[in-house]
Amino acid sequence: MQPKHAINDFVIKFANVNGTGSASANGMFAKAIFRMGIPVSPRNIFPSNIQGMPTWYEVRVSQDGYLGRRGGTDIMVCVNPQSMAKDVEGVEPGGYFVYDSTKPLEPRFIRDDIHYIGLPLTEICLREYTDARQRLLFKNVIYVGALAALLNIDFTILKDLVSDQFKGKERLITPNIYALELGYQHAQANFNCPLSIRLERGHKVAKHIEDFDNILMDGNTAAALGAVYAGATVAAWYPITPSTSVVDAFDKYCRRLRIDPGTGKKNYAIVQAEDELSAMGMVIGANWNGARAFTATSGPGVSLMSEFLGLAYFAEVPSVLIDVQRAGPSTGMPTRTQQSDILAAAYASHGDTKHVLLFPATPAECFSMTVEAFDLAERLQTPVIIMSDLDLGMNEWMSPPLEFDDSYRYDRGKVLDAEALDAMTERFGRYLDVDGDGIPYRTYPGAHPSKGAYFTRGTSRDEYAAYTEDGQAYVRNMDRLLKKFETAKALVPEAKIKQAEMETRNGAVFFGTTASPAYEAIEILEKEGICIDTLRIRAFPFSEEVEQFLRDHDRIFVIEQNRDGQMRRLLLNETNVSVKDRLIPILEYDGLPVTARKIAGMIRNFITLGNVTPITRRASAQEVSA
């Protein structure tokens, strides 16, 4: 079979062993392509393990600027014999299989519809290095060097990246560049470089990429930076994959930005709590006391924090929680992605509770929505949960640069300070709806010697915060909380609507990391003549434009990464539109980020055959290797 031809448009996947230093070499590979100005989206597909298990790194190159997963693999770089059978199987016809040719390839791995490139990686390492660790580490750098020749990566960019990476450890620069050259020269000498699948600088790329001086960043770091910019001073957390790097990054930036120059003391506090319950309690205590505080966790943590979320909702204490979702239920697949905490987060805790949710889809939104979350939490005096996920949080995404408007001011919400309390003639009522928006006024502890003190509690109380079991007072309070949730609709980020080229009664609804592959799938279908308007939900409660979109379409595909169609259920529950039969679930939940092909396929099937193909065991096995 003829080799596949592709310029600036392919998927390459690396099969490595966890803990062998492949991550930094692979990251350098992706970043080199990014620096060549070619849109790239790298993804780690890693095990819940520190050393020894198979791990993959998938890099999609797309001059059209598609950043979601496409599906399929054009080039497989296999450095892990453990997973070789599956990895060979995953290569698309006409694609390439790059392997360590120190030992001959077993006949069972030979396919006649793909092309093989053998690099004697172990042999080169044995020849060049004596130290076992060096042999292991440089193997990764050598294959990156070889790929530079095979795919036409600008070698000077790679050299610059090595220098950047080892800033402060300069003695490591020369040996790394040497290893790159070993690979590069071997490939040049032994293969017809570059391959038919390759990179080319200066090709036209998609306008939405070209328009920006893009950055490459992970969502967790962006969210942490958002917390810094929002003025968060207290972070309480309990380590859990995939959220841990949020607080790590917050700590890193605070060490740079929040040290008092006079005393060297910290203008922030980070506490690693004994569990998620405690972490959430600390966040509530700090916010109650007038600091901006947050926590970051994942599904299991949300379960544990539910009790406290109910308290914060009912006692009206602002709090910000970043939920970096992973595959549940229970411990689930800790290193795989999903969007399956929607209902758990929206209705966390017993009794009648509802929480404000934000759905970032890019690192830039992780940043801006985290900044916004603190304003919303304080304005609404309620928890705000940022619904990120592993794919967004832990992978590097090409993104427009982060922006911050210096004229923007924090909204600290309705807080009465000593001066305002002094000016008051009427009695302070902590839970009085003075303005008719359901949001009462609060005071910080210690603000005034004789006014404004009140009792915060999770028990029922009257407008003046006094304990009561009077049913009428309870109902008034619960109804006011509902009114407050109505007020929230106008404050949360609005949904993004994109109309199809031609008028259509088909709609698609999605959110978060499903957005990139969904937009791509819609374009694939549009080329086939299937037009679909799209709505990207960015917040809960749903605002009027969400309801309008549902009313305006006869057939609405709700695309999400969970088994039960949780967003679909939330839409049915929380909008006044009677649409049950018109909302068609398009679901993927095998733990890998959903691909554009998969989404397009499911919608196409529905439109042409009237059904959605469920995921079969066979299909999901293929997808894992794809």
Place this chain on the structure above:
Amino acid sequence: MTYIKPSFRHPKAPVNELGWTRQDYEGGLSTLCAGCGHDSISAAIVDACFQLNIEPHKVAKLSGIGCSSKTPAYFLSGSHSFNSVHGRMPSVATGANLANRDLVYLGVSGDGDTASIGLGQFAHGARRNLNMTYIVENNGCYGLTKGQDSATMDTGSVNKKGDRNVSSPMDVARLAIEVGATFVGRSFSGDKEQLVPLIKAALSHRGFALLDVISPCVTFNNHAGSYKSYEYFRSVKEVMPLDFVPVREEITASYASGTTCEVRMHDGSLVRLTKQDSDHDIEDRQSALQAISHYESQGKVLTGLLYIDRDSEELHDVLGTARRPLNSLTEQELCPGSRFLDSINAGLR
């Protein structure tokens, strides 16, 4: 019984240095059972804060769930209060303290709230040496749910249904010493003479101050056979007399030498006490634990100041946080602005 608290104020009621009367430190009318030990503790807290000249609004009261956790409504009505969820008061107190280190944090909890559902948070609060006073109003039973045994119920104690407890009791004072609390005392709700100075000392301590206060439940655990009844506890407690002298106050009372011990607190105030056991060094963890065991082996319970570490590092010292409360930092001080973001963006290209 009346449900309206009289607001009459005696014109010549004594005032403290701030000009406040004792009444200014009171709270709402208690809804606990008549004779409940917890009300005596609330009264002792009122006395302690009045005598210490603490401004009520500079106190933050925190509690969990249970009879004890209701009591913050019955003292210091001029203070903000947070009645949180069951067993989770320490974490809320931690967050509050991180946000503003300048307030006095007073936590009130019970034996169910602390020794069962909240054991983890209690231990970790102590271990972090959070700067707060933590009072356990310990009656050995769950009052609000009608008298079930709690984890501090003594072995051999008989509950109201007649069941004898065979499980080991959780000793919150001993546990606190073990995990790193830096001020640990035990007292009795019926012993105001000892309790008031002990609370004053605890409030003056910098770090985690635990007071385990035996406070009989008149309704469910005050019968013959109960080891936490008024009668039984009076018969077994071994009282360490205690006296608290705030900074600037003249020392008047004289103590017999030999067993007298003076402890200069971090803020300069003085605790003077008469040790019951001359081998007990209250500044030594092991010695404190031995003294507790020693009395226990004789069927006695030692009350008083059991252990103190005067100059420990509290949570803020360990974290290295700024002297200024974090909640007072302004937007200008906290937000790095767009120029820093430009450098972040540049580093990501």
